Amino acid sequence: MTTTILTLFTLLIVLYLWWGFRCLPAEQWQIFAAVPAARQEQGSWQGINFTWYGLLTANAYLVAVTVLLVLLGAVGVPPLGIALLAVALLACCVPASRLVARLVEKKAHTFTVGGAVFVGILVTPLAIELVNRTAGNRFFFQIPVMAAYAAIAIAYAFGEGLGRLACISFGCCYGKPLAATSGWLRRLFTGRCFIFSGSTKKIAYADDMEATEVIPIQAVTAVLYSACGLLATGLYLASYYSAAFLTATIVTQGWRSCSEFFRADYRGGGKISAYQIMGLIGVLYAIAAACLLGSEPLLPPDMAEGLESLWSPAVLLFLQSIWLVIFLYTGRSTVTGAILTFHVHRDRV
Incomplete structure (x- = not known):
């Protein structure tokens, strides 16, 4: 069963990336929709653009949270605990994606996944402890720290890998x-x-x-991170939680530091960017965490139990809400505008 699911997941990822690499650099794949917002004096409307960047980013977050639900559900963490952990991390990381970009790049209207991930790596133990001490004590569950770290790192690898398609659509993070x-x-x-x-x-x-x-640095990152996520998932399902965590974190954060030597977009002043330093710190932090928490005893994961945790109206509504919130937050363009006009087809009246 596990092999079949991983094979099917791999096929879907390959097809999704193939489509993205072929289509998204084209002009028509930047603006997903334009919504009229304010009427102009000339009879036209000022429009708000919603981008494919936002839609593809929401897709990536959806996949990441779904992977997190399945992997943590496989080690017995209830959906409530996973949802609370995901919300706690997203509450820190999503605003950080804009705040860190403002601090490093001095830009108020852009996002940085690298900065968000760095914040996520640092706050994950605190978020787990918070959930365990509050909802965990009340509803009689505990989130195992190393399994959670591994699951989060794997979910990030898939989310970041698939999220590179958003960058291709917007034409950012370019080589x-x-x-x-x-x-x-x-x-x-x-x-x-x-x-x-x-x-x-x-x-x-x-x-x-x-x-x-x-x-095509975005494509290289997408392929590498997705492959890394699949490898780390195999290690996780074989109960090698520390190895899965280190594989996913070292590959993703190490490549984040290396890949910037091949990029041409502005990443802050200096030969070594703040994002590269964050990536290297993230690797060292991960190694230290694995050494301190790697001996935590855990039962082998049950993939069927993890998949079963998805089939709940509450979980499905939670996933839909995550997608919608991320789309509205990242998809509403503040750097492009639109002027819309409407007319009647007289020959069809």
């Missing part, structure tokens, strides 16, 4: 121009670059690189 590379790097990516179109893509208005061949 260096192929023309600026040489040697093995240029040979490796010749014929495999992204070419973004659309003047409202970030790569166009921030660095004037529309229609330029750039290293």
Whole structure:
């Protein structure tokens, strides 16, 4: 059963990424919908843009929280405990994605997953302890710290990997121009670059690189993180919780630090960015946590029990609410605008 589910999940991820890599650099995949908000004097309407960035980010969060529910449900944590832990982490990490970007990049209208994850790594033990001491004591459950750390790291790997499609759609987190590379790097990516179109893509208005061949760093990250998530899931289901946690964290945070050498978007001043430092600190923090908490005794996970925890109206409504909140928070564009006009087709009246 476990092998079948992982195989099917892998196939779905491959198809999803293949579609994203092929379609999302195009201009029409940035704005998902435009909603009229205020009428103009000329009869047109000022519109609010909702982006594919927000929709794809919401999809990634949905997958991440679902993975978290299944993996923690497999070790006996009830849906209530998982939901409270997820809400506590999201309450810290989602605002941090904008706050850290403002502190590092001096921009008020952008997000950073790297900053959010760094905050998440630091606050996870506190969030687990808070849930255990409050709802856990009241409803007679305890969240095992190392299993939770591993499940969160795996969920992040999938969420961040799939979330890179949002960056492709918006044209952010882009790689260096192929023309600026040489040697093995240029040979490796010749014929495999992204070419973004659309003047409202970030790569166009921030660095004037529309229609330029750039290293597809978002695609590399998406593939690496998704593969890492699958490997770490296999370790988790084999009861190697510390190994799963370290694999997911070291690969994702290590690559976050390395990948920025191949990126061209602004990441703050200096040769080494604050995000790279955060990634390295995250790796060291993870190793220390595994050494301190790795001996925690746990029962083997039961995949069937984890999947069964999803089939509840309350859980399904919770997942839908997560998707909607994330879409509304990240999907409402504050850097693009729209002017809308409406008319009647007279020949159809």
